[in-house]
Amino acid sequence: MLLRPGDLHTPTPPGELFGGESSGPVFLEIGFGNGRFLCHLADEYPRANLLGVELSPTACQRTLQRLGDHGHERVRLVLAPGEFVVRDVMPPGSLDRVFVNFPDPWPKERHRENRLLDAEFFTILADRMAPDGHLRLTTDHADYFEWSLEQADDSGLWRVQTDQPPPSTLGTKYARRWQAEDKSIEHALFEPTGEAPEIPASIHATETMHHAILKGRLPDLDEFDKLRRPFDGGQAILLHAYRSVDGERLLMTGLLEEEELSQDIIVEAYESPTEDLDDRLIVRIKPFAKPLTTEGTSQAVDLAAEWLTSLDDEYRVIERRY
Numbered sequence: 425m426l427l428r429p430g431d432l433h434t435p436t437p438p439g440e441l442f443g444g445e446s447s448g449p450v451f452l453e454i455g456f457g458n459g460r461f462l463c464h465l466a467d468e469y470p471r472a473n474l475l476g477v478e479l480s481p482t483a484c485q486r487t488l489q490r491l492g493d494h495g496h497e498r499v500r501l502v503l504a505p506g507e508f509v510v511r512d513v514m515p516p517g518s519l520d521r522v523f524v525n526f527p528d529p530w531p532k533e534r535h536r537e538n539r540l541l542d543a544e545f546f547t548i549l550a551d552r553m554a555p556d557g558h559l560r561l562t563t564d565h566a567d568y569f570e571w572s573l574e575q576a577d578d579s580g581l582w583r584v585q586t587d588q589p590p591p592s593t594l595g596t597k598y599a600r601r602w603q604a605e606d607k608s609i610e611h612a613l614f615e616p617t618g619e620a621p622e623i624p625a626s627i628h629a630t631e632t633m634h635h636a637i638l639k640g641r642l643p644d645l646d647e648f649d650k651l652r653r654p655f656d657g658g659q660a661i662l663l664h665a666y667r668s669v670d671g672e673r674l675l676m677t678g679l680l681e682e683e684e685l686s687q688d689i690i691v692e693a694y695e696s697p698t699e700d701l702d703d704r705l706i707v708r709i710k711p712f713a714k715p716l717t718t719e720g721t722s723q724a725v726d727l728a729a730e731w732l733t734s735l736d737d738e739y740r741v742i743e744r745r746y
């Protein structure tokens with residue numbers, strides 16, 4: 425099953441993710457690529473609940489197909505950054521094992537901030553791990569490997585053992601590629617010391633569908649300049665505006681960036697279909713790509729409403745639901 429951020433809560437208890445009666449341990453793989461290792465986990469650990477997180481929609485599609493072919497039903501794939509899932513979706517103590525196989529190495533100094541296994545991530549993950557849980561890292565990239573050991577050490581919350589990579593991690597697409605090139609492959613086991621501070625989720629999702637009601641009618645548009653709203657924890661950008669073919673809707677495409685989570689959104693404005701409210705304009709997030717309802721979606725609706733009210737004195741915000 426493929427989940428998008430809008431299908432999740434912050435946090436989401438494992439029972440909700442995997443179905444109420446699931447009692448097995450929770451294994452997470454971040455950056456599962458073509459899903460070969462996830463399938464191995466599903467075969468090897470029939471009681472485990474498996475969560476795979478990926479940034480690439482193509483990787484998710486291929487893996488869904490591979491899992492379907494194997495008949496695995498206890499696997500949930502999430503199309504989102506691993507940092508978001510660990511910090512905002514997984515409750516404290518919920519992860520029994522975490523696997524990171526051949527993470528993107530970001531070799532250039534100026535791109536290092538994109539690396540997954542930094543000290544901040546280790547600190548948050550330490551709080552999300554079960555007491556006897558562990559993380560396994562396998563990589564061909566010696567610099568990333570050494571760097572991540574230092575980062576774990578800097579967090580002060582992990583014991584680390586380096587070891588030969590287990591055979592199961594040598595079957596992934598990237599493992600095969602690097603072995604064919606005779607590259608050496610590094611492996612480490614990270615165990616939390618149990619002294620992690622409590623770290624709350626930083627993105628707070630709500631169930632409310634954010635919307636505003638304005639007095640006014642749908643505007644005729646000649647131009648639209650990109651709108652940007654920075655806010656504490658991120659920014660909302662409205663990129664383009666379009667009129668629907670039937671002329672009844674104004675659609676604004678946008679982007680929300682909150683911490684590592686970036687979401688594509690559409691804000692729509694349309695005249696209220698209620699007859700005695702025919703000069704009311706509803707502005708809301710279209711539930712199109714299932715965005716998570718966050719501070720960002722509320723800021724995007726407010727930004728669109730503010731922009732409409734700037735077009736003409738006729739417009740006035742009557743109701744804000746965010």
Ligand SMILES: C[S@@+](CC[C@H](N)C(=O)[O-])C[C@H]1O[C@@H](n2cnc3c(N)ncnc32)[C@H](O)[C@@H]1O
Pocket residue numbers: 454455456457458477478479480483504505506507524525526527528540596597598599
């Ligand atoms: C080098 S590939 C390795 C794929 C697979 N683990 C393997 O061994 O074949 C790295 C993968 O991590 C994914 N990825 C990179 N950053 C990520 C993040 N922050 N969260 C989730 N997935 C990520 C990429 O989309 C890519 O599929």
